[in-house]
Every structure is written in structure tokens, then in C-alpha cells.
Amino acid sequence: xxxxxxxxxxxxxxxxxxxxxxxxxxxxxxxxxxxxxxxxxxxxxxxxxxxxxxxxxxxxxxxxxxxxxxxxxxxxxxxxxxxxxxxxxxxxxxxxxxxxxxxxxxxxxxxxxxxxxxxxxxxxxxxxxxxxxxxxxxxxxxxxxxxxxxxxxxxxxxxxxxxxxxxxxxxxxxxxxxxxxxxxxxxxxxxxxxxxxxxxxxxxxxxxxxxxxxxxxxxxxxxxxxxxxxxxxxxxxxxxxxxxxxxxxxxxxxxxxxxxxxxxxxxxxxxxxxxxxxxxxxxxxxxxxxxxxxxxxxxxxxxxxxx
Ligand SMILES: [Zn+2]
Numbered sequence: 390x391x392x393x394x395x396x397x398x399x400x401x402x403x404x405x406x407x408x409x410x411x412x413x414x415x416x417x418x419x420x421x422x423x424x425x426x427x428x429x430x431x432x433x434x435x436x437x438x439x440x441x442x443x444x445x446x447x448x449x450x451x452x453x454x455x456x457x458x459x460x461x462x463x464x465x466x467x468x469x470x471x472x473x474x475x476x477x478x479x480x481x482x483x484x485x486x487x488x489x490x491x492x493x494x495x496x497x498x499x500x501x502x503x504x505x506x507x508x509x510x511x512x513x514x515x516x517x518x519x520x521x522x523x524x525x526x527x528x529x530x531x532x533x534x535x536x537x538x539x540x541x542x543x544x545x546x547x548x549x550x551x552x553x554x555x556x557x558x559x560x561x562x563x564x565x566x567x568x569x570x571x572x573x574x575x576x577x578x579x580x581x582x583x584x585x586x587x588x589x590x591x592x593x594x595x596x597x598x599x600x601x602x603x604x605x606x607x608x609x610x611x612x613x614x615x616x617x618x619x620x621x622x623x624x625x626x627x628x629x630x631x632x633x634x635x636x637x638x639x640x641x642x643x644x645x646x647x648x649x650x651x652x653x654x655x656x657x658x659x660x661x662x663x664x665x666x667x668x669x670x671x672x673x674x675x676x677x678x679x680x681x682x683x684x685x686x687x688x689x690x691x692x693x694x695x696x
Pocket of ligand 1 (some may be wrong): 439488586623624639
């Protein structure tokens with residue numbers, strides 16, 4: 390059975406190359422982005438509907454986030470190999486959604502050190518099984534071999550600095566965002582931010598039942614203080630701070646303002662969702678039709694629970 394899966398995996402990998410799914414983009418200095426599609430998870434995209442990143446140093450490559458499975462990790466590895474023949478020596482995790490970390494095991498087996506904050510690992514452990522169950526029907530044999538592997542020595546504090554080949558990288562928790570324990574990777578020399586799921590551009594973000602809207606909004610504003618020159622967002626194209634503000638920060642502000650006022654007025658939830666069903670400043674973002682009403686609904690429930 391194992392070898393059958395291995396064979397299927399090989400066959401699948403032979404027909405797909407990294408370039409079919411991922412676009413590699415030079416950001417600044419040693420920093421690169423690996424940009425995945427903005428739609429949903431599919432068999433064809435290996436669940437890599439998100440962005441990743443890597444930093445090339447003289448002593449090896451630091452990868453930011455590892456993909457949703459072993460086979461996805463292999464595609465990310467291939468994307469990196471298109472730029473450098475240096476080894477991936479470190480993998481940093483910015484979050485706990487499937488595409489941020491389920492490929493960790495693949496890189497760990499090749500000798501990479503997996504690094505994450507304790508608060509990120511706690512959420513990874515909380516959601517790992519659920520994420521596998523959601524991926525399995527979509528990715529089928531492409532999840533074969535994948536095991537939930539978390540950083541063996543999670544960082545207990547809210548920030549850690551790693552210097553590899555003279556390049557400084559900071560893994561920092563600025564506050565919760567899409568998931569509790571979401572973190573960012575900050576390159577102070579280049580002022581490049583790998584934001585993970587704190588920032589979505591080109592497509593609308595999703596407030597999930599466990600995304601704390603107010604915390605996410607406050608975390609976004611804390612991030613602004615870094616004044617990044619380049620942001621590799623969790624989803625969408627590489628951008629500047631102004632675009633991130635327009636498409637994530639302003640939306641979080643708008644949701645928090647409009648929905649909290651409605652909840653304070655005890656306006657019934659169905660009426661609020663209908664009244665706020667259009668948000669002209671954001672309606673051109675991809676996935677608006679699918680996600681916006683649900684975002685209003687879940688945000689309302691959060692404000693209601695705070696009453
Ligand atoms: Zn994501």
C-alpha cells in the first residue's frame with residue numbers, strides 16, 4: 390500500500406512542475422516570494438493557494454512556510470531550486486492554516502530546522518487533524534506521506550531573531566490575526582515583511598469562526614509601525630503598505646466599525662447582514678461574493694458575545 394502511494398505520488402509529481410502552480414518573484418536583496426493562486430484549494434494546485442517565501446544566504450536558504458503536504462512542499466522546493474542550488478536549512482512557520490506548515494515534515498526529513506513560536510505551534514496542534522480531514526477529499530493521494538510535524542523546540546517568547554549567512558530574520562508575533570498565534574517574518578535590513586495570513590490583497594480575507602476580528606484589526610495596525618517597504622502577503626500579489634492598508638486594514642476597520650455599531654444598537658443580525666451586504670470599497674476584490682456576508686455575520690456574533 391505504501392509503495393502504491395509512493396508510486397502515485399511520483400507519477401503526480403512528474404506531471405506537475407512548480408511553475409504550473411507557483412510564481413517566483415524577487416522582492417529585494419536576498420528576499421523572494423513564491424506566489425500561489427488566490428482561489429480555493431484544489432487537486433491541481435496541491436492546496437498551495439497561498440504565498441510562501443524564501444531568503445537566500447551564503448549559508449543556505451531560509452524558507453517561510455512549507456505548503457499543505459509533502460507533495461506541495463516538493464513543489465516549493467522545486468521553485469526555490471529555480472533560483473539557487475543552496476540547501477533549505479531553516480523553515481519558519483508564520484501560522485497554523487494547512488498551507489503554512491503541513492509540509493514541515495518533508496523539509497525536516499531533509500535536515501532543515503523547523504522554527505515556530507510556541508503560540509503558533511499550540512494552534513497548529515489544535516487544528517492539524519481538522520485541516521487534514523478537509524484536505525484529504527480535495528488533494529486525494531497528494532496528501533500521501535504527509536504527517537503533522539511541528540517545530541520540535543518552539544520559541545516560548547513572542548519574537549526570535551535568526552541570523553543566517555549574515556542575514557537577519559525576525560519571527561514575531563504582533564497579535565492574533567486569521568488564527569490565534571499567527572506570526573510574521575521581518576527582514577529589518579531590507580524592510581521586507583512576510584506577513585502570513587495577517588494580510589490579504591487582490592482577494593477578500595475571510596473572518597473564520599476562530600478569527601478574532603478586533604485582535605486582527607489591532608495586529609494590522611501594530612504591523613504598520615514597522616513601515617515595511619515590501620509586503621509578501623499571505624494571499625495575493627507582493628505589495629506595498631498602502632495596498633495592504635486599502636485591502637486588509639481598511640476592511641478590518643470598516644467591519645469592526647459598522648458591525649460593532651449595529652451590535653451596540655441591538656439591530657437583528659439578519660438585518661445587519663442585509664444592510665451591509667455591499668461594501669463598495671471592497672466589492673471588486675476576488676471572493677467578495679462568497680465571503681463578505683459570512684464575515685459580517687461572524688463579526689456580529691463576536692461583538693454580541695462581548696456585550
Ligand atoms: Zn492562508
